[in-house]
Amino acid sequence: MSAVKLEGWRERIRKELDNTVDFWLKYSHDTTHGGFFTCIGRDGKVYDELKYVWLQGRQVWMYCRLYRTMERFHKPEILEAAKAGGAFLRKFARVSGGSGGPWKCAFCLTRDGKALKVQRTVFSECFYIMAMDELSRVTGDKDMQLEAEQMMEQVIYWVRVDSSSLGRPQLPGEVPTNSMAVPMMLLCLVQQLTEGRGQEAAQKYGDLASWCVQQILQHIQRDGTAILENVSLEGAELPGCQGRLQNPGHALEAGWFLLQVSGEQQDEELQRTAINKFVELPYQDGWDKEHGGLFYFxxxxxxxxxxxxWNMKLWWPHCEALIAFLMAYNQTKKPQLLERFSQVYEYTFSHFPDAKSGEWFGYLTQExxxxxxxxxGPFKGFFHVPRCLYMCERMLDDLLANSD
Known part of the structure; x- marks a missing residue:
């Protein structure tokens, strides 16, 4: 692949990232109550004022990551927006667990911060952790870092020791399940909390990181021919629809999480598994041969x-595919991986970006x-699109800097 081609991709990706950041800076900030609107129409008009905690946390994290690591986003308005979002989260997101139980994060808040809904999962807490830790890195606020680490301990307890304190008693017909989203999310948090913090942090979360990797690897099923979204706690296939479910986007995301670990640990076997099973397989199974794009389920x-x-084409699996194939190529320099990236790139950039109003559409028909x-909306915020563009731009910078 020529440097000219790489340059073309980087230029388009850089432009899309700038446009995406501009869109959310312009339309999503609630200057009255704090935090961010996420239910935003095509033209930027807010159509619902509810605030979803996991999207609030994601937006704080994304602003901080851009501010901290990309010079052109080192702007006062981005830092102030991140700090305002963090303040809104700290003030309103945490709600009492009741009966002396641990604090939880709400799933959804009213515009002025009143808790509206609490989910019996750990994902709101996970994105709260990401937001607080990344915000602590740009502000130097050690209390935020400590708060992130304390909530991390609570999440670990819920996941690995006792989930009943989430308010989820086990019902007679329920089969305990290893859902890939949970170890993936915890592995993401380990990478967040240990980045640049030395050996002590790496040792503190080393056991958890290994557990997460092994839990993810359990999802390789059918003699290595498929990645299944849900398996038993022992790593066996579950019966029925739940057990047969494939989520290509999630598998691809898990793939690049594993590639990050393999790169840090110089683990060639894990790298091969990540590419062959979690990147290539979901692409081969999930790519629509007739219309192009990745199926959702x-x-x-x-x-x-x-x-x-199930047959719709959603924005975020394509974002994960772009990251996964470019990272796999960056680590191995195998041409077929860059060809896959090119195919996903052509579909993604010809279908999702809105040239008229900015940002990306999220939901397409099969065609x-x-x-x-x-x-x-409640699920699409300032996260998957900018994270993908940010990571791909940086990887293309590396490739171009080291190209012949």
Missing amino acids: LDVDGHCPTQLE GKVALDFKG
């Missing part, structure tokens, strides 16, 4: 998935037509 036995949106034209 699949059934490993070819049944119609029960998720109504690639815009199904929902809003730019943000």
Whole structure:
């Protein structure tokens, strides 16, 4: 692949990142109550004022990461927005667990910060941790870092020791499940909390990181021919639709998480597994041969998935695919991985960006037509698009700096 091609990709990606940041800076800030609006229509108009805690945390994290690591985003307005978002989270996101139980984070807040909904999962807390830790890095506030680490201990307890304090009693028919989202998220947090903090931090979370990797590897099923989203705690296939479910985007995201670990540890076997099983397999299974793009869900036995949106093309799996293939190529320099990146790039950039109003559409039909034209909602915020563009730009910088 020529340097000219890499330059073209980097230029387009850089432009899209700038446009995406401008869109959210312009339309998402609540200057009255703090925090961010995420339910934003095509033209930037807010269509719902509810605030989703995991998206608040993601936006704080993304602003801080851009501010801290990319010179052109080292701007006062980005730092102030991140600090205002962090203040809103610290003031309103944490809610009492009740009956003397541990603090939880709400899932959804009203515009002025009143808790509206609490989920019996750990994901709001996880993105709160990411936000506080990254914000502590740009502000130097050690209390925020300590707060992130304390909440991390609570999340570890919920996941590895006792989930019942989440308010989820085990029902008679329930089969304990290893859902890939949980170890993936914890591995992401380990990488967040240990980055640049030396051997002591690495040792503190070393056991957890190894556990996360092993939990993710359990999802390699069918004699190594498929990645399944849910398995038993022992790593066996589960019966029914739940057990047959494939989520190509999640598998690809897990793939680049594992590639980051393999790169840090110089683990060639883990690198091969990450690429062959978590990057190549979900692409081969998940790519729509007729219309292009990645399916959202699949059934490993070819049944119609029960998720109504299974055949839609969503923004975030394509973001994860771009990161995964470019990272895999960056580590191995195998041409076929860059060819895969090129194919995903061509589909993604010809379908998702909105040239008229900015940012990206998130939800396409199987044929690639815009199904929902809003730019943000309860699940799409300032995260997957800018994280993908940010990471890809940096990887292309590395490739071009070291190209012949």
